[in-house]
Amino acid sequence: MLRRLPPATPPSTTVPENVLPELLALEKIIEQGGPDLQVRVVREVSLASGQRFPIYSIGIGNTSPHVPAVGFFGGVHGLERIGAEVVLAYLQNIAMRLRWDTTLHQQLEQVRLVFMPIVNPGGMWAATRANPNGVDLMRNAPVQALDRVPFLMGGQRLSAGLPWYRGHPGAPMEVESQALCEVVGAELLHRPFSLALDCHSGFGVRDRLWFPFAHTRKPIAHLNELHALKDIFLQAHSNHQYIIEPQSTQYLAHGDLWDYLYLQSCEQAGRIFLPLTLEMGSWIWIKKNPRQLFSRLGIFNPLIDHRQQRVLRRHLALLDFLSRAACSHQRWVPGAEHYAQRRANALAEWY
């Protein structure tokens, strides 16, 4: 005779309903970081269900507008949780080291670090790429591609029910896009030098670092600076795994927020703003664990604990490199000498 099993009860570690684990993790780091962290709720996102989520930005280091800065962004696409987790892992690393690391304190006298780990909490909550209005934030900026974009994927205005929706023509940007642009405008664009890294996942097998443009195949003005940044990264990390390239090498898109912000930065002479997008090659995680194909989150995230740990560890070195590179930009940003030769090399490599 079969014995009837008692109904399964969830383990005690289950996250309570109505709570986003990444947001909980962020609020815990904010609490642990104490007064060294300048915390702001930039906007709030309201869902139809009445739930509300804050969009946080956290600043650390010298507040002077004259020092260089780096911004770290994650969770722009709600499905790509690993992006938010990479940024959270680095924020936690900084917040904990603030308690004892003298060299970190010295570094932070000369640089500003800005974190927005969860730009799209409503999308993350609903496990959608888009925000709660169905808008893909990386297609939401008022930038029109100059050449043909791939059907749908390059951004579309047909329906919020289809992926890659840009939003209503003429409508203001979504609150999440506004929050990101406001933080970049206030914390990065007015400085003599700044970097940004926006962490995503889901494209291809290899990890890629993209720089603008996405709306055209034309090279950006600061190609020499990007080439020099790539050089110092390769010199120090000879067994790195990133493909570094303009996003337009892979595909063009309308409405890219980083194109929009980069173009804004170019309106101010003498300012250097280099935005990078990390696209973690998630297909490799599927290859190693094909069952992930059957889970919506699985296409964009490692899912298995040891693999997730490895992903987080691997990218920490990149995030820390960018903090150091911003801090020391005067030592490596190329001057006017050899300008034409360097640009020719960069053009030959990338275009």
Ligand SMILES: [Zn+2]
């Ligand atoms: Zn993405």
